[in-house]
Structures are given as structure tokens and as C-alpha cells.
Amino acid sequence: MARWAPLYYEKPLEIVSGRGRRVVDGEGRTYLDFYGGVAVNLLGHDVPEVCEAIEERLRTGVLHTSTFYLARAQVELAERIAERSGVGDPAVYFTCSGTEAVEAALLAATEYRRSNRVIALDRSYHGRTFGALSVTGDRRWQGSGLTPLDVAFADEKEDLGAFVAAAGPESVAALIAEPVQGVAGAVPLAPGRLESARDELDSHGIPLIIDEIQTGWGRTGRYWGYQWHDVHPDILVFAKGVANGLVLSGVVGRRDIMESLPMASLSTFGGNPLSATAAVATLGCLDAWRLTDNARRVGRHLRAQLDRRLASAPCVESVHGRGLLLGISFIRPGTGEPCPETARQVQEECRRGGLLVGLGGTHGNCLRLMPALTLTALEAHEGSAVIEESVHAALRKRPWRPPERAARDGSAAEAG
Structure with missing residues (x-):
């Protein structure tokens, strides 16, 4: 494969099956899919x-x-x-x-x-x-x-x-x-x-x-x-x-x-x-199935959940988008500079929490959310909770810190 065709994650993920808004990887683990094959799986997976x-x-x-x-x-x-x-x-x-x-x-x-x-x-x-x-x-x-x-x-x-x-x-x-x-x-x-x-x-x-x-x-x-x-x-x-x-x-x-x-x-x-x-x-x-209405309704619910859950996170600049096409942009706390390192770390943490999200942004500092238009309010609640937990996990790891500074501070990982 061409080198310029990248794969997500430190350990690339193979998706082998799916149903509705959930997919299963090659190791048998199930994920809630908030990326939808880059907005392609409009109805979800395995639609009869x-x-x-x-x-x-x-x-x-x-x-x-x-x-x-x-x-x-x-x-x-x-x-x-x-x-x-x-x-x-x-x-x-x-x-x-x-x-x-x-x-x-x-x-x-x-x-x-x-x-x-x-x-x-x-x-x-x-x-x-x-x-x-x-x-x-x-x-x-x-x-x-x-x-x-x-x-x-x-x-x-x-x-x-x-x-x-x-x-x-x-x-x-x-x-x-x-x-x-x-x-x-x-x-x-x-x-x-x-x-x-x-x-x-x-x-x-x-x-x-x-x-x-x-x-x-x-x-x-x-x-x-x-x-x-x-x-x-x-x-x-x-x-x-x-x-x-x-x-x-x-x-x-x-x-x-x-x-x-x-x-x-x-x-x-x-x-x-x-x-x-x-x-x-x-x-x-x-x-x-009136999915345009569902995208508007569930999209508003998901946006409101994310706004509430991430309001106090100093690394989150904003949540933006329309319907079920949303983005979350990340910055370095204290500087306001775009922080792609945090976006990548949050994406990894979301995977650990059982949620698939994408990356984007002009500076590479955004999570991209494009779930199937059949997404339910309950699944929106579930996904937003994983994102909240993942952002706080990334904050504890502070991925934006220069590696040499982190190396000098041996207690950084434990102290969070």
C-alpha cells in the first residue's frame, strides 16, 4: 500500500462485521460507530x-x-x-x-x-x-x-x-x-x-x-x-x-x-x-424513516450533551457543526493554540472506551463525528459519555507537553 494512505490508531483496527450503529473488530471487540465509514454508512450496517x-x-x-x-x-x-x-x-x-x-x-x-x-x-x-x-x-x-x-x-x-x-x-x-x-x-x-x-x-x-x-x-x-x-x-x-x-x-x-x-x-x-x-x-x-428529522433531532441532543459534558475541559475550544455532522476542536490550555496531539490522544482513548471517531480540522486538531442517521438518543448519550471520559483521560496524560519537559518531570504521569 502507498505510504501516503494512513491508518488510524497506534495499533490499526480491522473491522470485520457490524449491525446498526455498532461494528466488531478482528479481536471480537464491539464499538459504537460515530464515524460511519467517513459519513458513507448513512443508514448504518447490515440494513435488511x-x-x-x-x-x-x-x-x-x-x-x-x-x-x-x-x-x-x-x-x-x-x-x-x-x-x-x-x-x-x-x-x-x-x-x-x-x-x-x-x-x-x-x-x-x-x-x-x-x-x-x-x-x-x-x-x-x-x-x-x-x-x-x-x-x-x-x-x-x-x-x-x-x-x-x-x-x-x-x-x-x-x-x-x-x-x-x-x-x-x-x-x-x-x-x-x-x-x-x-x-x-x-x-x-x-x-x-x-x-x-x-x-x-x-x-x-x-x-x-x-x-x-x-x-x-x-x-x-x-x-x-x-x-x-x-x-x-x-x-x-x-x-x-x-x-x-x-x-x-x-x-x-x-x-x-x-x-x-x-x-x-x-x-x-x-x-x-x-x-x-x-x-x-x-x-x-x-x-x-424520516431520517432527516432524526438527524436534526438527535444531532441537537448530541450537541447539547457534548456542550454540557465538555464545558469545563480547558483543552476543548468548541463543539460545532450541524445535525449529525459535528466536530470538536482542541487547543493547548493556556495558549489557545490548536493542539493536534490532544485530538489524536482523545481518539485513542475513545477507541479504548468502545467508540470510533475520526480526525480532521485545518490544523489536525478536531474530532469528527459522522454517525449513521439512524442513531438513537440513547446511543448519542452513550457516545458523548465516552468522549467526556476520553477528554479527561487525555488531560491527565497531557499529550501537548513537549516530550523533553515530560521526561524531566518524572512524576508527571502519576500526578496527572
Whole structure:
């Protein structure tokens, strides 16, 4: 495996089975899963309705045909997504990963506007390939910084409308934004942030690309994360939980933009019959079980629990996010500096307590919580208690202290 593909934990964890919001590792230990395969397991693990749909598809013996042939599940899925997207006169294109979907959106927008100039937001994350990385504002992921696009990044303090106006709007191909910046640590865009650019974008015909890869399908407590803002996307990018663990992503955009490509294009595995079948079943459960409402309700409960339990912890800067997309940021007590060491230690302590959480944040100093949307209030209470205990365990170990200082103080570990 490539060295730059990291594994969590000092002793890497193998997950071998799961049901609901719980998974079992290779040693037989059970964990409450607050990471959900990086927000992919939307309904949880071993969901009968999804498993049965997959098994029925398997029995046909045809798992792949390519996009050169009709696939009933793909068409049905496209209709559902188009109807719920909020995009005018929508056209859908299926891909295999969030990154590939972002690339498709950028391709359509730049062809439509005949320009490679894109406006993106500081601290954003849109994927791992050449074009997607070029519109990623989180510097940790940019590598050499080489890019095929001419990108202007707006920081969180800048008025987006004024920024678009100053960027030469006649030549701007698109503005791309996440409603909640997930990799940055589940940081919601400030109220009015997207709205401030709306008039400038509309007056110059600049497409707004909304990246719903982490925020879509009800995770924030609304069906789409952009619905927390008074805007509508021209292009919407989706992925993650749509097929509850199977590989599927895509773009839904205005037909005039999507059909501006002068050449034919296809994604060999995009919207394959197996994944599309799983996605139709997943979205059916999402609606039937009112999981958007559950994400909003249980997310508020979890947030309130964390706010209360962590209020006195000097290493916790804030709890933030929306719905069941939350982050906890850590600082060095007394300095206010971001402390990734504490975040990593708390993650390890959570594992010891039977809870799986992720890491993130612009400085690597955040825990990321993205449990299945079927999470119960009781499980939220259980998980928040483990996080509280883990934070206090990390405080006793004081991971932010320089190693040489800790070595001089031989009683540090015992004294806490």
C-alpha cells in the first residue's frame, strides 16, 4: 500500500462485521460507530432493506453493463435525485467517487463558461485528484500546489460578493463551496455567506457549485446542506451515503451547463446496476424513516450533551457543526493554540472506551463525528459519555507537553 494512505490508531483496527450503529473488530471487540465509514454508512450496517435489494440484484447474475446500456435502477435513481435537488431543469451524471464527481462538475462549468478561472473557499476540501485538489483550500492536502485551474481563494472574513466582483466576474467559470466544511472539522459556513455572492453570480451568469458530498442526504438535518442558506445551486455534487456503502457518486446540474460538453463522456462504473439498486433502497429508507428529522433531532441532543459534558475541559475550544455532522476542536490550555496531539490522544482513548471517531480540522486538531442517521438518543448519550471520559483521560496524560519537559518531570504521569 502507498505510504501516503494512513491508518488510524497506534495499533490499526480491522473491522470485520457490524449491525446498526455498532461494528466488531478482528479481536471480537464491539464499538459504537460515530464515524460511519467517513459519513458513507448513512443508514448504518447490515440494513435488511438494502441487503435484500442487493441480493435480488445479485441473483440476476448481471452486476455490470456500463453506461452504454439502459439500467432501470440508474434511471429511477436519477429521477429521484433530480426531483429533490432544487436544480432547475436538471440533468444527472453518475460517477464513482466524490472526487470524480467534483471533476465532472468543474469540467462542465469550465466548458460552459469557456474559462478555467474558479473561486473556492479557504479551508475547503473537494477531493484528491489534480483538478479537485486545485480548488481545495485546506493547505494540508495541496502537495506541490501545481494546478490545472486558475483558482482564487476567499478567506472566511471576506465578503463573497465583493470577492467575486474583484475577481473579474466576466471570466469566472464557477464558485464552488461546501455548506459545512467537513474535513476542516465540520465548520458551517457563516449565515449569509453564500447569499452575499448570489446577486453577483446571477448577474454574470456564473454557476454556483454546491459540494454536498458530506452534507447531503439529510446529514445536517435538512435534505441538502445548502438548504440552510437562501440559495439554489446550478450544479450539485453528491456521493458518500447515497448507496449506504456501495460505490456511487454524481453530479446534478442545469441541463444547459451539463450539456455544454462538446464531446461524449462516460464513467465506466458510474451508476452501475448494483450500486444504483442499493441507492434506490437507501433513499427509500431515508424518506420512509424520516431520517432527516432524526438527524436534526438527535444531532441537537448530541450537541447539547457534548456542550454540557465538555464545558469545563480547558483543552476543548468548541463543539460545532450541524445535525449529525459535528466536530470538536482542541487547543493547548493556556495558549489557545490548536493542539493536534490532544485530538489524536482523545481518539485513542475513545477507541479504548468502545467508540470510533475520526480526525480532521485545518490544523489536525478536531474530532469528527459522522454517525449513521439512524442513531438513537440513547446511543448519542452513550457516545458523548465516552468522549467526556476520553477528554479527561487525555488531560491527565497531557499529550501537548513537549516530550523533553515530560521526561524531566518524572512524576508527571502519576500526578496527572
